[in-house]
Amino acid sequence: xxxxxxxxxxxxxxxxxxxxxxxxxxxxxxxxxxxxxxxxxxxxxxxxxxxxxxxxxxxxxxxxxxxxxxxxxxxxxxxxxxxxxxxxxxxxxxxxxxxxxxxxxxxxxxxxxxxxxxxxxxxxxxxxxxxxxxxxxxxxxxxxxxxxxxxxxxxxxxxxxxxxxxxxxxxxxxxxxxxxxxxxxxxxxxxxxxxxxxxxxxxxxxxxxxxxxxxxxxxxxxxxxxxxxxxxxxxxxxxxxxxxxxxxxxxxxxxxxxxxx
Numbered sequence: 001x002x003x004x005x006x007x008x009x010x011x012x013x014x015x016x017x018x019x020x021x022x023x024x025x026x027x028x029x030x031x032x033x034x035x036x037x038x039x040x041x042x043x044x045x046x047x048x049x050x051x052x053x054x055x056x057x058x059x060x061x062x063x064x065x066x067x068x069x070x071x072x073x074x075x076x077x078x079x080x081x082x083x084x085x086x087x088x089x090x091x092x093x094x095x096x097x098x099x100x101x102x103x104x105x106x107x108x109x110x111x112x113x114x115x116x117x118x119x120x121x122x123x124x125x126x127x128x129x130x131x132x133x134x135x136x137x138x139x140x141x142x143x144x145x146x147x148x149x150x151x152x153x154x155x156x157x158x159x160x161x162x163x164x165x166x167x168x169x170x171x172x173x174x175x176x177x178x179x180x181x182x183x184x185x186x187x188x189x190x191x192x193x194x195x196x197x198x199x200x201x202x203x204x205x206x207x208x209x210x211x212x213x214x215x216x217x218x219x220x221x222x223x224x225x226x227x228x229x230x231x232x233x234x235x236x237x238x239x240x241x242x243x244x245x246x247x248x249x250x251x252x253x254x255x256x257x258x259x260x261x
Contacts, residue, residue, distance in 0.1 A: 004020045004024075006034055007021075008024065008036040008043070010041045013039040015038045032045040033045065050098040054094075061091055068095075103144075103146070107168055108164065110171060115176060119162075120180055121135070132149070132150050133147065134158070136164065136165050139178075145165050147164070172211060178217045179218055179219075180218065185216075190214075
C-alpha cells in the first residue's frame with residue numbers, strides 16, 4: 001500500500017485528484033483503506049472502480065467480464081467458474097457503468113476536433129425480439145464516441161447517438177457527419193449541433209442556430225435484381241464544408257444540394 005499513488009475521491013475535498021500531496025495516510029492494512037487528512041474521509045483502495053464492495057478477486061472479475069464482452073455463453077462461464085448467473089449479471093452491469101463513467105470523463109468533454117464522424121446501426125436479433133445498436137466513431141482515429149440501444153430504429157435512437165457525438169465535439173469546430181439512409185438522422189443531427197442565439201432585448205424563446213461548420217453526408221443503398229448498387233446522396237447545410245471531404249465508401253461528389261426544409 002503506497003498512499004502516494006492514491007488521491008481523495010471526495011468531490012468536496014480541496015485535494016481531490018491530487019496524487020503525492022501528502023494528505024493520504026493508511027487507515028488499516030487488513031482492509032486496505034485510506035484516510036484523507038484534508039477532509040477526514042476514509043475510503044477503500046477500490047473506491048471509484050467496478051471492484052468497490054466486491055469480495056471476489058479482481059483478476060477473476062476481469063476474466064469473467066472479458067469473456068462476457070467477447071460473447072462467451074453465460075452458462076459456459078457458470079459451469080467453468082462455478083458462479084451464479086446473478087453474480088455474472090451484477091459484474092456485467094458494474095463493468096458497463098464503469099465504462100460509461102470513463103467515457104464521459106475522458107471522451108465526452110467537448111474538446112475534440114472531430115472533423116469526420118461516421119454513424120451506423122447494428123441489427124441485433126434475439127429470441128422473439130429485435131433491437132438496434134447505434135454506434136458513432138471518429139474516423140481519423142477510430143475513437144468510439146458513443147452509442148445507444150433501442151427496440152426501434154427511430155428518432156429516439158438517432159437523437160441519443162447524435163447527442164453523444166455532440167458531447168465530444170469542440171464548440172464551433174468543423175464536423176462532417178456521414179450516415180446511412182435513415183430518415184431520422186438529418187433532423188437529429190440538426191437538433192444536436194445547434195446553439196442558442198442571444199435575444200438582444202426581444203421577448204420569447206431564444207432562436208436556435210445550427211453550427212455554420214456542420215456538414216452531413218448520406219449513403220443510400222439500393223438493391224437491384226442483378227445485385228446491390230450503392231448510390232451516394234450527399235447534402236450540406238453550410239458552405240464551410242463544401243470542399244468535398246472523402247467518405248469511407250468513396251470520394252464525395254463535387255455537387256451538393258441542401259437538405260429539404
